[in-house]
Amino acid sequence: MTRRLFISYFENEKDILNATRAARDNNYEILDVFTPYAVHGLDDAIGLKPSRLPWVCLGLGLLGAIAKLWYQVWTSATSWPVNVGGKPLRSIPAFVPVTFEIMVLFAGVGTVLTFIIISKLRPAKKPKSLYKRVTDNRFALVLVQSDASFDVKSASEIFASFNAVEFEERLQKEEN
Amino acid sequence: MADNYSILRKPLILGNKTYSDVTHDVCAPFEKKSSIAWWITFFAALSMLIVGIVAVTYQIQTGIGTWGLNNTVGWAFDITNFVFWIGIGHAGTLISAILFLFNQKWRTSVNRSAEAMTIFAVICAGIFPIIHMGRPWLAFWVIPYPNLRGPLWVNFRSPLVWDMFAIGTYFTISLVFWYVGLIPDLATIRDRTKSKIKKFFFRFFSLGWNGSNRTWSRYETVYMLLAGLATPLVVSVHTIVSWDFATSVIPGWHTTIFPPYFVAGAVFSGFAMVLTLMLIVRTVFHFEEYITIKHIESMCKIIIATGGMVGLAYATEFFIALYSGNPYEKFAFINRALGPFAWAYWIMVFCNIVIPQFFWWKKIRTNMILVFILSIFINVGMWFERFVIITISLSRDYLPASWANYIPTSVEIATLIGSFGLFFTLFLLFARFLPMISIGEIKGVLNYGKNSHGGSK
Numbered sequence: 001m002t003r004r005l006f007i008s009y010f011e012n013e014k015d016i017l018n019a020t021r022a023a024r025d026n027n028y029e030i031l032d033v034f035t036p037y038a039v040h041g042l043d044d045a046i047g048l049k050p051s052r053l054p055w056v057c058l059g060l061g062l063l064g065a066i067a068k069l070w071y072q073v074w075t076s077a078t079s080w081p082v083n084v085g086g087k088p089l090r091s092i093p094a095f096v097p098v099t100f101e102i103m104v105l106f107a108g109v110g111t112v113l114t115f116i117i118i119s120k121l122r123p124a125k126k127p128k129s130l131y132k133r134v135t136d137n138r139f140a141l142v143l144v145q146s147d148a149s150f151d152v153k154s155a156s157e158i159f160a161s162f163n164a165v166e167f168e169e170r171l172q173k174e175e176n
Numbered sequence: 177m178a179d180n181y182s183i184l185r186k187p188l189i190l191g192n193k194t195y196s197d198v199t200h201d202v203c204a205p206f207e208k209k210s211s212i213a214w215w216i217t218f219f220a221a222l223s224m225l226i227v228g229i230v231a232v233t234y235q236i237q238t239g240i241g242t243w244g245l246n247n248t249v250g251w252a253f254d255i256t257n258f259v260f261w262i263g264i265g266h267a268g269t270l271i272s273a274i275l276f277l278f279n280q281k282w283r284t285s286v287n288r289s290a291e292a293m294t295i296f297a298v299i300c301a302g303i304f305p306i307i308h309m310g311r312p313w314l315a316f317w318v319i320p321y322p323n324l325r326g327p328l329w330v331n332f333r334s335p336l337v338w339d340m341f342a343i344g345t346y347f348t349i350s351l352v353f354w355y356v357g358l359i360p361d362l363a364t365i366r367d368r369t370k371s372k373i374k375k376f377f378f379r380f381f382s383l384g385w386n387g388s389n390r391t392w393s394r395y396e397t398v399y400m401l402l403a404g405l406a407t408p409l410v411v412s413v414h415t416i417v418s419w420d421f422a423t424s425v426i427p428g429w430h431t432t433i434f435p436p437y438f439v440a441g442a443v444f445s446g447f448a449m450v451l452t453l454m455l456i457v458r459t460v461f462h463f464e465e466y467i468t469i470k471h472i473e474s475m476c477k478i479i480i481a482t483g484g485m486v487g488l489a490y491a492t493e494f495f496i497a498l499y500s501g502n503p504y505e506k507f508a509f510i511n512r513a514l515g516p517f518a519w520a521y522w523i524m525v526f527c528n529i530v531i532p533q534f535f536w537w538k539k540i541r542t543n544m545i546l547v548f549i550l551s552i553f554i555n556v557g558m559w560f561e562r563f564v565i566i567t568i569s570l571s572r573d574y575l576p577a578s579w580a581n582y583i584p585t586s587v588e589i590a591t592l593i594g595s596f597g598l599f600f601t602l603f604l605l606f607a608r609f610l611p612m613i614s615i616g617e618i619k620g621v622l623n624y625g626k627n628s629h630g631g632s633k
Contacts, residue, residue: 012195012624033389036195037360037619043393051397057405075320075329084333094333097416101338101345101409108349108405112356115398116383119391125384127363134387135364137195 002171004145005031006152007131008159009138009166013039016139019162020045026158029144034134057111064106069099129172138165188282188621191465195619199364202613205461207369210608213460221600228594231587232307240310242587248580249570253588254308256562257595260445261301262343262417263438263558265350266410267446268294272353273406276399282474284617285466289457290450291354292610296602297449298347300595305339307591335419342416349409353402356395359385360616414442421565427508428569431496437489444482444528445558451475451551453603455544457612466613469542476535476547479554483532486561490529508569516581517568520560527557 010016016033020042023030030046077089131140143155156167235242245252268290275283306312318340320330330337363385366378385391418438421429451472458467497509512521531553534540541547572579
């Protein structure tokens with residue numbers, strides 16, 4: 001199935017924020033907003049929920065810490081116990097530094113990999129639906145023309161009042 | 177409206193830049209042909225690197241005997257260089273992570289280069305423990321892997337093993353942090369460049385980034401999480417490095433002050449190196465409007481603060497040694513200040529305690545040539561700090577019968593030169609092929625196109 005998109009381009013942060021809020025007030029379906037940098041406040045304007053990645057980070061960190069702590073106890077006390085300076089075999093305090101490092105390693109690398117996967121990024125990928133100059137100096141507000149009542153003319157008028165510099169209509173294959 | 181900004185705070189970026197100005201300015205250095213100055217510095221750095229490669233090859237072929245080490249002084253130049261380079265790296269993480277958490281927006285102009293500096297410094301640092309092993313082809317023995325010798329595991333109670341994990345994690349996380357920061361900028365270059373080869377590489381590494389706000393939103397979360405992880409990590413790394421010394425029983429090493437003292441020293445030396453590099457970068461690549469006097473001043477102020485901490489640590493160390501009533505400890509410190517290596521101690525004191533005091537004056541902080549010269553003094557001073565701690569303590573420990581002198585050989589000096597060569601070669605290549613300033617983040621701190629109260633809400 002294909003759907004028809006309506007794209008308005010803006011040239012600065014203030015306009016894209018106001019236009020996005022207006023789009024929501026007018027009950028347009030916002031597909032996404034494309035920006036050259038992270039515009040703060042845009043998540044609220046679109047109505048995006050905060051990311052759940054911190055939980056992934058916490059989980060992976062705990063996993064790394066527990067696994068490494070177990071591994072140190074196992075190698076030092078079970079697999080081949082070696083008496084070093086008469087210290088206890090399960091010398092937990094001495095295992096803390098390495099446990100911490102592996103926790104950070106798992107949490108950091110794991111979170112980034114999760115981010116890359118869930119954002120559908122991958123090496124050498126051809127960027128999907130790249131809008132004109134959004135990696136340089138333009139902001140694109142992409143609306144879905146969800147039904148026949150979508151009136152391109154009235155939408156153009158609304159966004160022109162927020163200094164939209166260009167409009168575009170595109171057909172796009174729907175995913176999933 | 178758009179052009180208003182508060183009279184209280186000066187803009188971070190000068191020259192009323194628009195978004196495309198930023199893209200253009202930052203991409204300019206690597207879209208033109210390299211300047212003659214770049215080629216001259218590159219060949220100078222490469223020559224230094226070659227000197228180092230020759231020295232290390234000779235040392236590996238012949239053995240550690242090519243160094244000036246002896247039975248008493250078993251660690252000297254190599255470990256000094258290791259601690260020095262690791263310390264340099266710490267300022268990069270401080271700028272990219274800690275200043276990010278504290279919402280210090282001025283970091284955006286310098287964080288990319290500072291993070292690159294971290295990665296290159298950790299590479300330089302990592303070389304020294306490996307060549308110190310004498311048989312570097314067995315370096316993988318420090319990794320606990322299932323082996324046919326038992327399996328015999330590494331001793332997880334040893335600070336040297338902790339160090340391996342700390343440096344490994346630090347390098348990986350720094351690299352990941354740097355790369356994540358680069359992704360949006362790589363996409364910007366991908367969409368700009370005309371060269372097919374460049375397009376291929378930038379498309380490969382930009383992962384299909386298209387500026388979608390959903391991705392930006394997650395990206396910001398990931399960036400925050402990485403900053404939160406890197407902050408305790410950087411503290412842990414130099415803490416663990418200091419434990420290499422503090423868990424031993426050598427007078428002058430066996431003290432509890434070492435972790436905070438080392439971390440402060442690392443940040444101090446790292447900022448001096450950031451200043452040295454940034455002052456060159458802003459002049460050579462004409463980034464004066466991005467790396468402004470204000471940025472340089474802020475870094476000078478951090479140097480005053482961390483230099484103060486280092487000075488306090490020197491004084492505390494000395495006081496505790498005298499106050500402890502431990503004759504060995506007392507001797508170790510008097511020997512530092514008045515013994516055969518007193519010259520090294522006083523170079524350290526002069527460069528690390530006296531020199532930073534000049535930064536109290538605004539006239540000095542805003543004079544780029546003076547700041548550059550002073551930052552080099554601090555780099556030298558911090559190298560000597562590690563030399564003082566490591567070599568002087570070892571050269572005269574408990575038994576006068578085993579006291580020994582230490583004189584570095586030409587091979588050791590060549591290896592040090594080589595590590596600087598490696599560092600500058602990597603940095604110059606970075607300057608040639610990647611954006612030295614974070615394009616995406618700079619656009620976010622511009623005053624251009626924002627509401628009069630400076631932002632979104």
